[in-house]
Amino acid sequence: MSETEMEYVYAVGLGDLVLDGTAPVTGVDGGTVRTVGGGRGLTALVSTVPADRFAEEHLPRQLEDLERLEAIARAHHAVVDAAFATATVLPMRLATVYHDRARVAAMLDEQHPYFEELLRTLDGHVELGLKVYAEPKAAAPAGGPEPADASPGRAYLQRRRAERRRAQDTYGAARESAERAAEVASALASARAVHRPQQGEWSGGRGENVSNEAYLVPRQDVERFRAELGAVASDVPGVTIEVTGPWAPYSFAGGVSS
Amino acid sequence: MRPVNGRGAEPAAQAPVALIDLLDRLLNGGAVLTGDIVLSIADVDLVHISLRAVIRSITADAPGPAIIPPRARTEEY
Numbered sequence: 001m002s003e004t005e006m007e008y009v010y011a012v013g014l015g016d017l018v019l020d021g022t023a024p025v026t027g028v029d030g031g032t033v034r035t036v037g038g039g040r041g042l043t044a045l046v047s048t049v050p051a052d053r054f055a056e057e058h059l060p061r062q063l064e065d066l067e068r069l070e071a072i073a074r075a076h077h078a079v080v081d082a083a084f085a086t087a088t089v090l091p092m093r094l095a096t097v098y099h100d101r102a103r104v105a106a107m108l109d110e111q112h113p114y115f116e117e118l119l120r121t122l123d124g125h126v127e128l129g130l131k132v133y134a135e136p137k138a139a140a141p142a143g144g145p146e147p148a149d150a151s152p153g154r155a156y157l158q159r160r161r162a163e164r165r166r167a168q169d170t171y172g173a174a175r176e177s178a179e180r181a182a183e184v185a186s187a188l189a190s191a192r193a194v195h196r197p198q199q200g201e202w203s204g205g206r207g208e209n210v211s212n213e214a215y216l217v218p219r220q221d222v223e224r225f226r227a228e229l230g231a232v233a234s235d236v237p238g239v240t241i242e243v244t245g246p247w248a249p250y251s252f253a254g255g256v257s258s
Numbered sequence: 259m260r261p262v263n264g265r266g267a268e269p270a271a272q273a274p275v276a277l278i279d280l281l282d283r284l285l286n287g288g289a290v291l292t293g294d295i296v297l298s299i300a301d302v303d304l305v306h307i308s309l310r311a312v313i314r315s316i317t318a319d320a321p322g323p324a325i326i327p328p329r330a331r332t333e334e335y
Contacts, residue, residue, distance in 0.1 A: 073277065076284060091287070092288050092291070093287070096291060193287070196286075212282065244276070250283035250288050251282075251283060
């Protein structure tokens with residue numbers, strides 16, 4: 001066992017996995033991605049990473065560094081996505097690291113029944129993200145004329161009241177849209193996963209994320225999913241629905257409970 | 259038949275993946291293995307919480323009121 005190197009595991013699949021990228025894909029920190037075969041046809045995609053960055057005592061500090069975290073996450077995803085282009089793969093959680101290739105092979109053997117069953121379930125499916133946003137400002141009507149007899153103070157209070165009402169209406173509409181979207185999505189999906197709503201403005205100025213879900217959808221229904229979900233809130237002021245993906249089935253890699 | 263993926267005939271997926279969407283999947287999803295795992299689920303949760311703090315701190319707008327009641331989770335993270 002090497003003291004200075006470890007094996008970072010990206011994904012597991014059946015048979016020979018190939019990376020189908022538009023550009024050559026490298027792993028975390030530029031490492032070369034290779035396969036480790038286990039018994040009975042399971043294959044893991046791995047690359048060697050330095051232990052002084054990925055061993056237990058060093059890893060948390062790296063993941064707290066946003067730039068570093070992003071670099072690792074994007075490299076991880078690039079490998080998963082390139083493999084997912086040609087095969088059903090089970091993505092690993094971020095920073096799944098083993099001491100050496102022998103340990104990876106042993107893990108494949110240990111997990112074989114579970115992986116095989118899950119890969120069978122996931123076969124022919126992709127993950128699609130579904131996010132609903134509320135943005136009361138976007139629901140604002142065009143500013144009408146102020147009533148002529150209103151004092152400035154009264155006009156201000158009226159405006160404030162209208163804004164508050166609009167916010168309540170928009171969040172209510174977003175909640176209803178999210179429920180309707182979940183119904184429409186569930187009818188097209190074989191499984192659903194609910195993530196925590198995203199906070200902050202990382203994903204652009206669409207307002208507040210009120211629902212953040214993932215659906216396991218048969219590959220051939222992706223466009224239908226987009227079209228049907230796109231129609232759910234298209235006429236609801238201040239409410240936006242976003243479909244992301246297709247993703248490798250990250251949200252369903254811990255098992256699928258329909 | 260080739261699976262659909264984020265390239266080629268999928269123009270909607272050409273946009274770079276938003277980091278927050280990726281972290282949702284890589285920190286909450288993905289297969290969790292036993293063995294040489296060097297990062298416990300608790301650590302991941304800590305990372306997640308501190309990340310959210312970072313995300314909030316770098317945003318211009320304060321998040322709005324949490325009016326939406328928490329819904330039952332179909333997958334336990």
